[in-house]
Amino acid sequence: MEQGVGKAFGKYVAFNVMGALGLSCYILADTYFVAAGAGAEGLAALNLAIPVYSFINGLGLMTGMGGATAFAIAGGRADEGKKRTIFTQVACVDLVISLLFSAGGMLFATPLSAALGADSQVLEKTSVYLRILMIFAPMFMFNNLLVCFVRNDGNPKRSMAAMVLGSLSNIVLDYVFIMVFHWGMFGAAVATGIAPIVSMAVLSGHLRNGRCGFGLQRGRLRPRLMAECAALGMSSLIVEVSAGVVMIVFNGLAAAAAGNTGIAAYGVLANLALVITSIFTGIGQGIQPILSRFYGEGNKPAMNQVYGLAIAASAAFALGIYAVCAVFARPVVGAFNHQGDPVLEAIAVRGLRIYFAGFLFAGVNVVTAAFFSSVSQPGRSFAVSMLRGFVVILPMAFVLAAALGLDGVWLSMPASELVVAVFCLILYVWGKNKRRR
Numbered sequence: 001m002e003q004g005v006g007k008a009f010g011k012y013v014a015f016n017v018m019g020a021l022g023l024s025c026y027i028l029a030d031t032y033f034v035a036a037g038a039g040a041e042g043l044a045a046l047n048l049a050i051p052v053y054s055f056i057n058g059l060g061l062m063t064g065m066g067g068a069t070a071f072a073i074a075g076g077r078a079d080e081g082k083k084r085t086i087f088t089q090v091a092c093v094d095l096v097i098s099l100l101f102s103a104g105g106m107l108f109a110t111p112l113s114a115a116l117g118a119d120s121q122v123l124e125k126t127s128v129y130l131r132i133l134m135i136f137a138p139m140f141m142f143n144n145l146l147v148c149f150v151r152n153d154g155n156p157k158r159s160m161a162a163m164v165l166g167s168l169s170n171i172v173l174d175y176v177f178i179m180v181f182h183w184g185m186f187g188a189a190v191a192t193g194i195a196p197i198v199s200m201a202v203l204s205g206h207l208r209n210g211r212c213g214f215g216l217q218r219g220r221l222r223p224r225l226m227a228e229c230a231a232l233g234m235s236s237l238i239v240e241v242s243a244g245v246v247m248i249v250f251n252g253l254a255a256a257a258a259g260n261t262g263i264a265a266y267g268v269l270a271n272l273a274l275v276i277t278s279i280f281t282g283i284g285q286g287i288q289p290i291l292s293r294f295y296g297e298g299n300k301p302a303m304n305q306v307y308g309l310a311i312a313a314s315a316a317f318a319l320g321i322y323a324v325c326a327v328f329a330r331p332v333v334g335a336f337n338h339q340g341d342p343v344l345e346a347i348a349v350r351g352l353r354i355y356f357a358g359f360l361f362a363g364v365n366v367v368t369a370a371f372f373s374s375v376s377q378p379g380r381s382f383a384v385s386m387l388r389g390f391v392v393i394l395p396m397a398f399v400l401a402a403a404l405g406l407d408g409v410w411l412s413m414p415a416s417e418l419v420v421a422v423f424c425l426i427l428y429v430w431g432k433n434k435r436r437r
Contacts, residue, residue, distance in 0.1 A: 005290075005302050009309050013286035015160035016151065020282030021275065022164035025171065030188045031271040033174040035336045038125065038184055040264040040344060043336070045125035045185060047267030048116045048251060051244030052130055056137050058240025059097050060144030063090040065288065066233020068148035069374060070225075071214065072289050076296015082225075087149060087214040089226050094145055098138035105134025117251050121260060129185040136193030143196035146203045152289045153213045158206050166199030235369040235381035239281070242389020243274075249397060250409060257406045258347060265347035268336045269355050269410075272325075276356070279317050280363045283310050284370030291374035304432060307371050314363025325356045351410045358414035361421035362388075368424035380431070384424055392416040 034042040067090035074083040104112070109131035110123070118126040143166070151159040170191050177187025206212055247270055254262035287310050294302045325332060333348040365388045372381035393416035400408030400415070 005305050006309065008290050009287065009306055012151075012156050012290055013283050013310070013313065015156040016286035017279055017282035019147070019156075019160035019163035020278040020285065022160075022167035025167040025275065028271050028275050029167070029171040029174045030192055031267065031336060033178040034185065034188050036338045037178045037182070039339050040261055040341055041122050042125060042185065043264040043267045044260045045118065045122040045129060046188070047247065047263055047270060048113065048118050048122065048126045049130040049133060050267075050270070051116065051247045052112070053133055053140075054240045054244030054247070056098075056101055056134070056140050057144065058237040058244070060094065060141035061148070061240060062230060062233035062237035063094050063141070064144040064146075064148035064233065065236040065285070065373070066090070066229040066231065067145070068152040069232040069288060069292050069376075070229050071149065072152045072292035073296045073376060075213075076293045083213065085217060085219060085222070086225065086229065088217050088219065089222055090145060090229050091142075091216060092221060093226055093230075094141045095138070098141040101134050101137035105131045105137070109134065116248060117255065117263075119260070125185045129189045132186065132189030132193060136189075136196070139193060139196040139200070143199050143203075146200060146207075148285075149214050150203050150206045151285070152292070153206065154211075155206050156286070156289075158203065162199040162202035165202055166195040166197075169198040170195035231378040231382075232373055232376065234378055235373045235385040238382065238385035238389050239366070239369070242385070242393075243277075245390065246393055246397075249394060253397060253401045253409045254406065257401075257409070258343070261341065261344050262347060262406065265344050265351060266409075268333055268344075268348045269351050272332070272352070273355070273359075276321055276359055277362065277366070279321075280314050280359075280366040283314050283317075283363070284366050287367070288370060288374040291371060292376075295375040303371075303375060307367070307428070310367045310371070311364060314367050315360075318359045318361075318363050322356055322359055326353050329353050347406065351406065354407065354410035355413050358417040361414065361417035364421040364424050365417060368428055371428070377431075380427060384420065384427070387423060388417070388420045392419050 030046060031043065034046050038045070067086050071083055071086045074080075074086065110127040113123055113126040113130055116126070116130075143162075147159045147162060150162075173191035173194055174188060177183045177191050181187060183190070207215065250266055250270070251263050254266040256262075258265070287306050290306055291303055294300075294306070329349045329352045330345070333345055333352060337345050337348070365384060369381045369384040369388070372378070372384065393412060396416045397409060397412040400412045402408070404411065
C-alpha cells in the first residue's frame with residue numbers, strides 16, 4: 001500500500017504544483033510588465049485591484065474544489081447517481097455569481113477602486129484594470145471549475161497543462177499588449193482575462209473524451225447538494241478571500257507608513273507571495289483526489305500517510321524558498337523596480353526577509369485545511385482557514401504596525417502563521433487519535 005500511496009501522491013502533487021505555479025503567474029506577469037511599463041504608480045494600482053481577483057478566484061475554487069471533492073467521494077462510494085449530477089449543480093452557481101461580477105465591473109469599477117484605497121494619482125489606472133478583470137469573471141470561475149473536475153476525473157496531467165499554457169499565454173500577451181502596443185493597465189487586464197480561455201480550450205479535450213465522467217445534465221436544481229459542495233469548498237474560498245482582505249488592510253497600513261511607494265513595495269511582496277503560496281495550494285489540491293477516494297473507501301491509514309507526505313513536501317519547499325529569498329532579496333526586488341527607486345527597494349528588501357519567514361509555517365496550515373476539507377470535515381477546515389485568514393492575522397497586523405511601523409506589518413505574517421500552525425497540528429493529532437478509537 002505504501003508504494004501505491006507514494007506513487008499516487010507524487011503523480012497528483014507534482015502535476016498540481018506545476019499547474020498552480022502556472023496559474024499564479026497570471027498576476028506575477030502583470031506585476032513584472034506593469035512595473036516596466038507604468039512604474040510604482042502602476043504597481044500600486046495593480047495591488048489595489050488584485051483583492052477583487054482573489055474574491056473571484058476564491059468563489060471559483062469554492063464551487064470547483066467543493067464540487068470536485070463531493071464528486072470524488074461519491075466515486076469512492078460507488079454512488080453514480082450523485083456523481084453524475086454534481087457538475088451541473090455547481091456550474092449553475094458559477095454562472096449566477098460570475099455574471100454578477102461582470103455587471104459590477106461594467107457599472108461600478110471606479111467607485112469600487114476608490115473604496116479599495118485608490119487616490120487621484122492611481123484611480124484611473126486601478127479602475128481600468130478592475131473593470132476588465134471583473135468582466136472576465138465567468139472565464140476565471142469556469143476555468144477553476146473545469147480544472148478541479150478534470151483533475152478529479154483521473155486526468156491531473158491535462159489540468160496541469162491547461163494551467164501552465166494559460167499562464168504562458170498571459171506572459172506572452174502581457175509583453176505584446178504592454179511593451180509593444182503600449183496599452184498599459186488595459187493591456188495587462190486583457191492578457192489576464194484571455195489566459196483562462198486558453199486554459200479551457202486545453203481542458204475541453206477531456207470533455208470530448210469518451211471516458212469523461214461528468215457533464216451538464218437536465219434536471220431540477222438541488223439546493224441541499226449545492227450547499228454540501230459549497231461547505232466542502234469553503235476553505236478554498238476563505239483562503240482566497242482572506243488573501244484579498246489582508247491585502248486591502250496591508251495596503252492601508254503600508255500607505256499610512258510610506259504612501260503609494262509603500263503600497264508598491266507591498267505589491268512586490270504580495271505578488272511574489274502568491275506564487276509561493278501556490279506551491280502549498282498545489283500540494284493541497286494534489287492530495288484532495290487521493291484523500292477523498294481513500295475517505296470514501298474508509299482507508300484511514302492511507303489518509304494519514306498522505307497527510308504526512310504533504311507536510312514533509314511543504315516543509316522542504318518552504319525551507320528552500322526562504323533560503324533563496326533571504327540571500328537574494330535585493331536582486332529579486334530589483335526585477336520589479338525598473339525605475340531604480342531606492343526607497344521602494346529598501347522597504348521591499350527588508351519586508352521580504354521578514355514577511356517570507358511566514359512560509360515556514362504557512363504550508364502546514366494550507367495542507368491541514370485541505371486535508372480536513374478532502375475527508376468531509378468542512379467545519380475543521382473552515383476553522384483553520386478562518387484563523388489563518390482573518391481571526392489571527394488582522395489583529396496581529398494592527399497591533400504590530402502600531403508598535404513597530406512597517407516592520408510590524410511584515411512581522412504579522414510569520415507570527416500569525418506560527419500561531420495557526422500550532423493549532424493545526426494539535427487539531428490533527430487530536431482527530432487522528434479519535435479516528436483510531
